[in-house]
Amino acid sequence: xxxxxxxxxLVVLSSVIGAVAQSGNAQPAQPTGPASVSxxxxxxxxxxxxxxxxxxxxxxxxxxNFAPTAGEFKGVRxxxxxxxxxxxxxxxxxxxxxxxxxxxxxxNENGPDSIKTKxxxxxxxxxxxxxxxxxxxxxxxxxMGERVESEFGKQPRLFLTTFTVxxxxxxxxxxxEYLRMNGIIPPASRPQK
Amino acid sequence: MKHLRTIFLLLVLCLTVGxxxxxxxASGSAPAxxxxxxxxxxxxxxVDRQISTIExxxxxxxxxxxxxxxNFTPESxxxxxxxYKTVRxxxxxxxxxxxxxxxxxxxxxxxxxxxxxxxxNGPDDLKSKxxxxxxxxxxxxxxxxxxxxxxTENIVEMLPFRQNKAxxxxxxxSPVxxxxxxxxxxxEYLRMNGIVPPASRGN
Numbered sequence: 001x002x003x004x005x006x007x008x009x010l011v012v013l014s015s016v017i018g019a020v021a022q023s024g025n026a027q028p029a030q031p032t033g034p035a036s037v038s039x040x041x042x043x044x045x046x047x048x049x050x051x052x053x054x055x056x057x058x059x060x061x062x063x064x065n066f067a068p069t070a071g072e073f074k075g076v077r078x079x080x081x082x083x084x085x086x087x088x089x090x091x092x093x094x095x096x097x098x099x100x101x102x103x104x105x106x107x108n109e110n111g112p113d114s115i116k117t118k119x120x121x122x123x124x125x126x127x128x129x130x131x132x133x134x135x136x137x138x139x140x141x142x143x144m145g146e147r148v149e150s151e152f153g154k155q156p157r158l159f160l161t162t163f164t165v166x167x168x169x170x171x172x173x174x175x176x177e178y179l180r181m182n183g184i185i186p187p188a189s190r191p192q193k
Numbered sequence: 194m195k196h197l198r199t200i201f202l203l204l205v206l207c208l209t210v211g212x213x214x215x216x217x218x219a220s221g222s223a224p225a226x227x228x229x230x231x232x233x234x235x236x237x238x239x240v241d242r243q244i245s246t247i248e249x250x251x252x253x254x255x256x257x258x259x260x261x262x263x264n265f266t267p268e269s270x271x272x273x274x275x276x277y278k279t280v281r282x283x284x285x286x287x288x289x290x291x292x293x294x295x296x297x298x299x300x301x302x303x304x305x306x307x308x309x310x311x312x313x314n315g316p317d318d319l320k321s322k323x324x325x326x327x328x329x330x331x332x333x334x335x336x337x338x339x340x341x342x343x344x345t346e347n348i349v350e351m352l353p354f355r356q357n358k359a360x361x362x363x364x365x366x367s368p369v370x371x372x373x374x375x376x377x378x379x380x381e382y383l384r385m386n387g388i389v390p391p392a393s394r395g396n
Contacts, residue, residue, distance in 0.1 A: 035349045037348060037362065040360055044370065068381070070385065072386075072387045159242065162369075163243055166247065169374040173373065173380070174380055184276060
């Protein structure tokens with residue numbers, strides 16, 4: 001069972017933000033410098049990246065086309081489609097933050113058909129997060145409220161940067177259930193060693 | 194990108210709610226309504242919009258589960274080969290999200306935590322569906338208060354949070370992805386019970 005996961009996230013965040021001196025021992029990390037909006041957004045992206053990528057890696061390739069059936073699951077995404085959808089959305093929104101044309105075709109919400117194998121899909125996901133870090137680093141107090149063109153009209157940069165993280169977590173939660181249905185405890189939920 | 198369009202429709206609705214009340218237009222004969230000038234987004238309005246989005250989706254989802262299923266956990270289905278030992282019940286998931294909301298947002302607003310919170314799943318004495326949903330709704334009300342406190346100048350201010358410190362912006366925004374994590378799980382809990390989540394139903 002997950003316990004106090006949310007404070008843990010904050011500890012992680014606090015340790016990421018502000019040029020923390022890492023001593024390598026068990027001492028709690030203390031933030032040492034002022035955070036910026038860029039740091040904060042970048043840390044949020046790092047958190048979901050560290051949960052989602054291991055979850056995608058934890059599903060065996062022969063289960064990538066799994067979708068639940070016991071219940072009302074008509075038309076739901078397969079595991080592969082969940083991962084590809086997240087990556088596609090990441091590309092669409094974070095490219096918009098940067099004012100760039102997405103490097104992949106985002107016209108299909110589940111991503112390009114040509115991305116099929118587990119290795120290709122996980123790479124697609126990882127590359128989308130690399131774009132996210134670049135988008136986060138472009139944020140400043142001065143430009144975060146600026147509306148930029150996106151797939152869904154003009155949206156503030158801060159919104160596009162951070163709401164994409166929330167979108168990832170929505171699908172991460174679904175993937176957690178897909179994994180458990182297949183007897184796999186999501187890596188982030190396994191007992192800490 | 195139908196799913197994303199749904200999310201953005203919700204966002205537009207969220208923006209509409211709370212805007213200056215517009216008198217209803219007479220149907221058919223009125224000239225095209227003037228588009229109100231979009232106010233410049235502020236950090237407070239951007240974050241508040243995100244909170245409204247998950248609030249709408251999460252509360253609707255909680256309300257969609259029948260009360261007699263509030264103690265449902267997938268473990269009870271005995272799905273062959275599954276691993277659901279000790280996962281939260283539907284009720285605990287909802288209470289956990291509300292409790293996390295309270296922890297984060299009260300650290301920004303200075304409000305006291307509700308009575309009876311002893312752990313991550315909220316007060317033991319909240320048992321009925323109505324009580325749990327009220328607890329959830331009240332937690333989001335605190336979120337709007339926390340979002341309203343944000344300014345460009347104070348977002349990086351470090352505030353105490355449990356045994357640590359975190360930037361004000363982080364404390365206000367963290368509950369949104371956290372709630373979406375559990376929302377995604379509960380989507381599956383609903384579907385396992387034959388219920389399509391309200392946000393996923395066709396228009």
